[in-house]
Amino acid sequence: MAIKYELIKECKQSGARLGRITTPHGTIETPIFMPVGTQATVKAMTPEELKKINSQIILSNTYHLYLRPGHKLVEKAGGLHKFMNWDRPILTDSGGFQVFSLGDLRKISEKGVEFRSHLDGSKHFISPEKAIEIENSLGADIIMAFDECAPYPAEWNYVKNSLERTTRWAKRCKEAHKNPDTQGLFGIIQGGMYKDLREQSAKEIIDLDFPGYAVGGLSVGEPKPLMYEVLEYTTPLMPKDKPRYLMGVGSPDCLIEGVIRGIDMFDCVLPTRIGRNGTAMTSEGRVVIKNAKYAEDFMPLDPNCDCYTCKNYSRAYLRHLFKAGEILSARLVTYHNLHFLLKLMENVRNAIKEDRLLDFRKEFFEKYGYEL
């Protein structure tokens, strides 16, 4: 078995889980946030920098790597780890979410999805079998089943059909998977914002017996309270002895709320994307570094942070770099944002150890400017 999950303890105050996932490329302390390296690189970062801020696992995107440079090339290079010089765990998504996001450019059938490349308009077809073939070539430690992610809002009937197809596809993914000993295949629970459908999907997917499960179809435009509600009735349906992954979530409040509702793993482009655009997540809320008020502000980005960026550079300098369009600006704020989220998750793990995650949430939200 490629993936082993160990539940270390549950927070007495919140019920949140502290755990450990063992993979062929090392162990991961959970709950954890996974930086996103869409095109075989976490934008603006080197692997060494990712390690310096304690990135335990990163995510990469099957859809993008399939189109460019191609999974066969990555396989020839010795797999994704070697290609991108990252020797810690990697998770690849299945490309499902990306191809469904293509809108008019894709056509869904029971067999799979026909779509046109966002790069050159060329025609492609990804089936569950094809997605797994690509993921087997890439060689990530954790790979995701090819699912259909329903949009929000969506009718009950639409979501029901979609989740049932996701179950059939999950079965086909499992059958197509060639490396169960070195790559853990996770199933994805769908069902939109409908309790009965989440129950149906959870039962069907869990019956297939995967080494881990994701909650898909959330963070797709619904209000946050609705997402929390879905989590509240979905995670109790999931086995305690398998890791639980909430896909596409990365704002600090959602991470904490997700953990409190029993989630172990998260990923999101948020910290890297807003970092490149000059927005920092700090202990006192968001800082938009291009704002004129920082022109002569010689304080660090986050006075309570000890990351490389905050130890060495002022807001005035960072603002200058952004105004001047310098690459270093994207590097430094990306670095800070990822450090911020990974440190947050470390603090969350410590709060679980100390049975005080609800207190931690209260303190964090007050400082950050969130409402409970």
Added chain:
Amino acid sequence: MAIKYELIKECKQSGARLGRITTPHGTIETPIFMPVGTQATVKAMTPEELKKINSQIILSNTYHLYLRPGHKLVEKAGGLHKFMNWDRPILTDSGGFQVFSLGDLRKISEKGVEFRSHLDGSKHFISPEKAIEIENSLGADIIMAFDECAPYPAEWNYVKNSLERTTRWAKRCKEAHKNPDTQGLFGIIQGGMYKDLREQSAKEIIDLDFPGYAVGGLSVGEPKPLMYEVLEYTTPLMPKDKPRYLMGVGSPDCLIEGVIRGIDMFDCVLPTRIGRNGTAMTSEGRVVIKNAKYAEDFMPLDPNCDCYTCKNYSRAYLRHLFKAGEILSARLVTYHNLHFLLKLMENVRNAIKEDRLLDFRKEFFEKYGYEL
């Protein structure tokens, strides 16, 4: 005196100089190449990375920093070193070359140069006194006099007037300089491609007694052999006990040829600019990494290089990053190119020590594909 130069030895084979410059922020082994950090950052690099590849001194541009973020802001930040987190020596140019390059946007008079900002069209005036005021605010270890750089080609009369004005301006710069104990002001010898005018300029500038001298007005479009010829009759006019700086030169052949003609210091945007665009300087000549032939090439960028990029990444990966527009591509090739030039200069220094710089040139040129 801010700057002390010590001539350690001359190469018995070539006459090239091995030396050492002592500055308030440390010593520099010469001959040396200075990476360019136009806007208070060497594009795509951190100071730590610059140190890892043994950058001893970097250059920054007065014109750019004056316009953005403004020299007064940099002064408030504690000076350029602190602002950009670089504690080794810095050299600032005077902005002369940049404002003259503005073409129709500038008007020259004896008092100075009126010009419009390339950023927002706003009107500015830089005189020799103003240039030194800015450079004093920035606080670099070596600062350059405000000169007039004649274009190529240019009439004898034009160049003569221009060099004589450069002399008058050099005098005014020296008088305006407020920090001679902490910032070494270098004079710039002009005179275009005319031997008599180079002699006139050298005499006039050297009579003013600066702690170092630059050869300006070269690498402005003239053929390389002409540049070498000018150097051949200019450097012998320069004092042996002061450092000699050839401005704006950075291709490997010109560096070696410059050293052979008695130059100690060089700067150029070449390695960083072509690096960002995907062209690498390697021991076997230039590699344009985007070329299709590298798509499945799993060799390092330069098989004879031991830099971070070459130790960890393949040409196929670098090509992928460039095709995908990833920031890491610019980082990795910039890193390699600067490492390549700094290593070249280290090898040049060693060849001088061993009195074999002409042999070294021959070997290097053969491998790189240059003709002697």
